[in-house]
Amino acid sequence: MVDLPRIAVQAATAAAGPEIPLKARLARAQARARRRAFLLVLPLLLFILLTFVIPIGQMLQRSIYHDGFSGAAPALVEWFAATPAGTEPDETAFAALASDLLFMKERKLAGEAGTRINYAVPGSRSLFTAAARGADRLTAPYRPALMAEDGKWADPLLWAAMREAASPWTTDFYLSGIDMQRTANGGIERVDEGSRVYLALYAKTFLLSAVITIICLALAFPVAHLLATLPMARANLLMILVLLPFWTSLLVRTTSWIVLLQSQGVINSLLVSAGFIGDDGRLALIYNRTGTIIVMVHILLPFMVLPLYSVMRVIPPVYARAARSLGATSWTTFRRIYLPQTLPGIGAGVLLVFILAVGYYITPALVGGADGQLFSNQIQFHMSKSNWSQAAALAAMLLAGVLLLYWLYDRLVGIDKLKLG
Amino acid sequence: MQKAHDPGEYVAFRHVQKSYDGETLVVKDLNLSIGQGEFLTMLGPSGSGKTTSLMMLAGFESATSGEILLDGRPINQVPPHRRGIGMVFQNYALFPHMTVGENLAFPLEVRRIGKDEREARIRRALDMVQMGAFANRRPAQLSGGQQQRIALARALVFDPKLVLMDEPLGALDKQLREHMQFEIKHLHESLGITVVYVTHDQGEALTMSDRVAVFNDGRIQQLAPPEDLYERPQNSFVAQFIGENNKLPGVVEELNETRALVRLATGELIEATPVNVRAKGDRTLVSIRPERVEITAGPMSENAHLLDAEVREVIYMGDILRIRMRAAGSEDFVVKLRNSIDQRRLDPGERIRIGWHPQDARALDVI
Structure with missing residues (x-):
């Protein structure tokens, strides 16, 4: 009797192979x-x-890496490495510069090197290309020889810029992204008031995106609720209307808004003929901030409706009934029972629309005029000028802003509460 | 014409009709009065109008015509949140984004009851359903039975006089269901509330209710205490819907106040109690409960008519033996025998004589 359990255990281990642990x-x-x-x-x-x-990694690397100058000026790189920051350029330095100019001429690198310095000190590109053209005629002493060609070679700002560019790794592009520049002695300062563009644009982009997101939410919530409560057949029909814009080209949609909103357009003409505004008081609805907001709300609305709808569809109406039976008015029922249950949809829609709006580029470019441009339009501008590093730095700034908001959302609401569909 | 209010009448339906599409009536002329402190069950198959009637009382559906009175006042125009009726829903409807405590606080908060009193009442309600330790849990963390208790506590926490329950035990397993039936019944008795309970489970209706209203086809077929309902069904639908039943078709040959002689299709003559047969020559269905059929002469009345029967199958069910036999022209005549020590054991193929007391055979209408 007492042995029985032990026998059972032995039998079990024997069958499974006793030497290997579970x-x-x-x-x-x-x-x-x-x-x-x-x-x-x-x-x-x-x-x-x-x-x-890989592409995102490359983009991030480009924003802090540019070897246009450091690869073309080996002698100067050496001299900068040997001297502390802020050292006055002496004859040795100019000799190094002359040899590098010759190096650039031989390998046709002057344009690239000049461009790199040009980012920090405007007008430097032509300085380099011109000097490199005549590099083989330069003789010692080099300082007076170069100064004779162009007095700008003595500019301490130029030398500070070359010192910074001597290393391919640089924060220059981020500095200019936050409207800062280097001083001659290696410090940093804000750029002149007139050329501060990025920070204000950055703030405006996030602000406009927030406005667009809020308008989208206000418009999409009742639509999604209607869709969720209608019988399936009619809801599907309405859903097609919501999705219809998706199936039309973005350009066509944007152009049709131009037709509607321009000063001689449909809406202004209607308002004038109805007598609400005078013919000379036509509203400026497009080629400004208003135009950007109107058209982007229209384009991004489905991205708000869809997650809201998918969440609302599965909220059983019995909760509302339960709340009513417990004594809540319809407003209290909405505020305390229905709304909290739609939060995952609101969160998903808001995040989706906001992130899309922050990075939007075509619509502001087409209907934004000067006032309705967003940060992405600056990125596009730098890309069109082949200044990849500056474009990458601005893009990384945008990414950082979005990631920060995402983190905030996670802290405040919780990312697990997100429901995209 | 306004009828005088009967003090024993807490809820009243007067000639209430309901139609959803304007063509068919889901509830046809409902007249029902429910006394204070009563436990009334609406029982019926799905689509019989029982849930619609409950929803009209709760205020989620409006009556197409007729009047619903609560404590003497017509409530047709009163919105649901002002009726002060507690309600327990089929799938509990506990708010998923609130804890148990917040769920219970909700009806008190919307009534602007102060924090101290609120907490005292929540504690009392949770203790009542033995869930005192669960105030900080979310509904999703509770089992079905626990959610059921919380739903019950939430419907009771604001001290409603009337509580409606819409198939509240439908999602529970059998054992838990029986236990909760007992608990709900117990709460009803100790709190003195009026309960209107909707179910399609006849066992539930019989065990819990003071009275049961059997619904079919938008009408109340019978309104009676459980015992009457089971033993004295008023028509074939009720007899068939409540409990198991042998139905023998035949024609009334002789009829007086207390006794009807029915000629069965097989030619045999049986004695029955007339319920809703009107005249000699009427076609009728005679209903006999399986447990009231006797296979020994002892309990039968002296002049009982006996029938020949052949045992076809014996099913052992533990507490009872269920015998299927061929009798009175039916292949599926069922007899239930108590599994007692002195019970006569039957074998398939055995031929026996069966009979019953005439008052247990009820001559009903043909449906």
Whole structure:
């Protein structure tokens, strides 16, 4: 009788192989399934790596790495490394510069090097290309020889810029992104009031995006609620109307807004003929901030409706009934029972619309005029000028802002409460 | 014409009709009065109008015509949140984004009851359903039975005089359901509240109710205490819907106040109690409960008519033996025998004589 349990245990261990512990056996049993699962997701993993991780990594690297000057001026790089910041350029330095100019001439690098310095000190590109053209005629002493060609070579700002550019790793592009520049002695200062563009534009972009998001939410909430409470057949019909803009070209939609909103357009003409405004008081609805807001709200509205709808659809109406039976008015029921349950949808919609709005570029470019431009339009501007590093730095700033908001959202609401559909 | 208010009448439906589409009536001329402190169950198959009637009382559906009175006052125009009726829903409807305590606080907050009193009442309500330790949990962290108790506590926490329950135990397993039936019944008795309970489970209706209203086709088929309902069904629908039943079709041959002789299709003559047969020659269904059929002469009356029967199947069910036999022209005549020590055991193929007391055979209408 007493031996019975022990016999049972022995039988069990004997059957399973006594020397291998349970954990190892479990791992071995699952290894095959795990390998298969990994192989299944491998293509997707590679796809993500190729299309997301590598390009974004490259963009981030470009924003802090530019070897246009450091690769073209080896002698100066050496001299800058040997002397502390703020050192007056002596004859050795000018000799190094002359040899580098010759190096640039031979390898046709003067334009690139000049461009790099040009970012910090405007007008430097032509200085370099001109000097490099005549580099083989330069003779010692080099300082007077170069000064004779162009007095700008003595500019301490130029030398500070070259010192900074002597290393391919630089924060110059971020500095200019926050409207700062280097001083001659290696410090930093704000740029002149007239040329401060980025910070104000950055703030305006986030502000406009917030306004657009709030308007979208206010418009989409009742629509999504209607869709969620209608019978399926009619809801589907309405859903097509919501999605219709998705199936039309962005350009066509934007252009049709121009037709509607321009000063001789449909809306202004209607208002004038109805006598609400005089013919000379036509409203400026487009090519300004208002135009950007109106058109972007229209374009981004479906991104708010869809997550709201998917959340509202599954809220059982019985909760509202329960609240009513417990004595709540319809307003209290909405505020305390319905609204909190739609929060995951609101969060998803707000985040989606906001992030899309922050990075939007085509619509502001087409209907924004001078006043309705967003940060992305600056990125596009730098890209069109092949200043990839500056574009990358601005893009990274935008990314940082969005990530910060995402983090805030996670802290305040919780990302697990997000429901995208 | 306004009828005088009967003090024992707490809830009243007067000629209430309901139609959703303007073509068919879901509730046809409902007249029902419910006394203060009564436990009334609306029982019926789905689509019989019982839930619609409950929803009209709660205020979520409006009556197409007729009048609903609560404590003597017509409430047709009163919105649901001003009726002060507690309600327990089928799937509990506990607010998922609130804790148990917040769920219970909700009806008190909307009534602007102060914090101290609120907390005292919540504690009392939770203790009442033995859930005192769960105030900080979320509904999703509770089992079905626990959610059921919280839903009950929430419907009671603001001290309503009337509580409506819409199939509240439908989602629970059998054992828990039976336990909760007992608890709800117990709460009803100790609090003295009026309960209107909707279910399609006849067992639930019989165990819990003071009176049961059997609904079918938008009408109340019978309104009676459970015992009457089971033992004295007024028509074939009720007899069929409540409990198991043997139905024998036949024609009335002789009829007086207390006794009807019915000629069965097989030619045999049986004695029955007339319920809603009107005249000699009427077609009728005679209903006999399986447990009232006797296979030994002892309990039968002296002049009882006996029938020949052949045992076809014996099913052992533990507490009872369920015998299916061929009798009175039916292949599925069912007899239930108590599994007692002295019970006569039957075998398939055995031929026996069966009979019953005439008052247990009820001659009903044909449906």
